[in-house]
Amino acid sequence: MKGKILDILKSNSDDFVSGQSISRNLGVTRAAVWKYINKLKEEGYLIESVSKKGYRLKSCPDLLTYDEIKDILNTRYIGRHIVYYDSIGSTNDEAKKLAIEDSCVDGTVVIAEEQTSGRGRFDRKWASAKYKCINMSIILKPNIEAYNVALISSIAAAAVGMAIDECGMKAKVKWPNDIVVNWRKVCGILAEASGEMNRLNYVIVGIGINVNQESKDFSEEILDKATSIKIEKDKCVSRKMLLCSLLDKFEKLYDEFLKSENAERSLKYCKENSILIGRKIEVIRKNQITVAKAVDIDEMGALVVENENGVRERLISGEVSLHRVYHAN
Incomplete structure (x- = not known):
């Protein structure tokens, strides 16, 4: 019901909508409309209320509903x-x-x-x-x-x-x-x-x-x-x-x-847009750190790295970080 009232206010944002009109359209009492209007205000909706005119929505909060x-x-x-x-x-x-x-x-x-x-x-x-x-x-x-x-x-x-x-x-x-x-x-x-x-x-x-x-x-x-x-x-x-x-x-x-x-x-x-490819990284596995160069992300989403001996391997999980001297490479 609260969402329906909000839809009515949004579709009439330039005008006041009377409580009687809302209650008639939705089949609820004006007291119920007033209750839901107050809930909307508590959620951050700026609603202007004027006697004999009704309600007008002035602004909406940046909520993710x-x-x-x-x-x-x-x-x-x-x-x-x-x-x-x-x-x-x-x-x-x-x-x-x-x-x-x-x-x-x-x-x-x-x-x-x-x-x-x-x-x-x-x-x-x-x-x-x-x-x-x-x-x-x-x-x-x-x-x-x-x-x-x-x-x-x-x-x-x-x-x-x-x-x-x-x-x-x-x-x-x-x-x-x-x-x-x-x-x-x-x-x-x-x-x-x-x-x-x-x-x-x-x-x-x-x-x-x-x-x-x-x-x-x-x-x-x-x-x-x-x-x-x-x-x-x-x-x-x-x-x-x-x-x-x-x-x-x-x-x-x-x-x-x-x-x-x-x-x-x-x-x-x-x-x-990888921040790793082409740079030295530290691969952390079982509390052991090895240095390698990130060279690719393959078709399965794995990170391809190359160790100091030129041997490549695929990382499918784990933790990596930029090597502390990456800016010099």
Whole structure:
């Protein structure tokens, strides 16, 4: 009902709409209309109320609800069902619970304005400033072989990178799951899958983007490693527009992958915008660090590295970082 009232106000944004007119159109009491109007005000909608005239919507908050993005979202199914939370522990955890339900449709997106227990790879904590980030998890139910899951991470990285590029800055991809701007992390991606043998039950693609944080929103410990779009652009950007751009690009790249069984366009973006390829990196495995040169990302999304003896190997998982003397190479 609240969404229907909001739709009426949006479609008449230049005029007042009487409470009586709303109640008559929706078949509810004027008291109920008043209650929902107050709820909308509490959520940040600026609604002018004038006796004998009614209500007029003056501005909308930058919330990531379906009501706020549906008119600018161009996807067919990704993000067409949104499960929205003001605050939650982890969107990935909630997405896993939803994914096993028969009623959960492919492309469902869990979004939270704040995560209190967000995490990245290796269970590292991912901090989020309320109403300043994009914290989301996409639920996918693809009919693909389990070994192709790594390509979905590349698809997500390309979609995020392309969406950030549209904000007027240049995003770079740090294999396998980070997006950086000016050498600092602006986005983390965490893809998790569940399946049996070669059959996938679902894939959860968690994406956390630092959008409108200021320097004070980051701890001193990570300030030299993390950044936000606002910091780099020196102005706020619309989270709603960024989210819709990301979902649209993700759906296009994902559909191409499902139809062709390859992620050629996504991998091309990741390779052309890689922050690692051509540089010395440190490969961290079982607390051991080896130095190698990143030379390629192959057709399966693996990072190809070359050791000091010229021997090449494929990394399909693990942790890498730029070698401390990369700038001299």
